[in-house]
Amino acid sequence: MSALTIFSDKEASEPQWHSTDPEAIQQQLNARGVRFERWEADRDLGRDPAPDAVINAYQHAIDRLVAEKGYQSWDVISLRADNPQKEALRAKFLNEHTHGEDEVRFFVEGAGLFCLHIDDQVCQVLCEKNDLISVPAGTPHWFDMGSEPNFTAIRIFDNPEGWVAQFTGDAIADAYPRLP
Numbered sequence: 137m138s139a140l141t142i143f144s145d146k147e148a149s150e151p152q153w154h155s156t157d158p159e160a161i162q163q164q165l166n167a168r169g170v171r172f173e174r175w176e177a178d179r180d181l182g183r184d185p186a187p188d189a190v191i192n193a194y195q196h197a198i199d200r201l202v203a204e205k206g207y208q209s210w211d212v213i214s215l216r217a218d219n220p221q222k223e224a225l226r227a228k229f230l231n232e233h234t235h236g237e238d239e240v241r242f243f244v245e246g247a248g249l250f251c252l253h254i255d256d257q258v259c260q261v262l263c264e265k266n267d268l269i270s271v272p273a274g275t276p277h278w279f280d281m282g283s284e285p286n287f288t289a290i291r292i293f294d295n296p297e298g299w300v301a302q303f304t305g306d307a308i309a310d311a312y313p314r315l316p
């Protein structure tokens with residue numbers, strides 16, 4: 137179940153707010169400039185889907201986002217617990233970073249934890265299958281896929297190059313809860 141937990145960025149041990157209600161989550165995130173919607177990820181992709189198969193299955197969703205916002209490129213990130221690079225990839229995304237464009241992700245399988253550092257708060261969004269999230273350009277954030285990753289997400293970019301990040305060098309992520 138999707139969830140949002142909000143902390144102060146100075147106190148990681150005691151959440152200020154928590155909900156699993158999609159409407160309440162949406163309200164809190166929208167108020168901070170973050171788009172959060174429940175879309176329909178209803179295509180059967182098999183156990184380990186090839187990126188092209190995921191794109192083909194969800195071309196209609198990509199087309200909708202491109203028509204709305206003019207996005208220029210997209211790719212698929214899909215990780216399973218048997219991926220030999222899972223620890224390195226987990227560590228990479230656990231570093232706080234920003235992008236020069238909105239971070240648009242459509243979860244079509246599994247789950248992952250987006251942690252958004254907005255003003256003086258940290259918003260931890262547990263994104264699950266069906267969730268569309270768009271984090272404004274320049275928002276410091278990190279992402280936890282957990283020790284046994286299991287998710288497939290379509291990433292949509294506002295540039296032709298795809299994923300480009302600037303790491304902030306702030307170790308804030310180390311203080312906050314992670315997925316098991």
Ligand SMILES: CSCCC(=O)/C(O)=C/O
Nearest residue numbers: 213229241248278279289
């Ligand atoms: C579900 S996408 C996770 C990886 C990524 O693209 C990113 O930018 C995390 O912050």
Ligand SMILES: [Fe+2]
Nearest residue numbers: 233235239277
């Ligand atoms: Fe990111």
Ligand code: NI
Nearest residue numbers: 139154155156
């Ligand atoms: Ni909960």
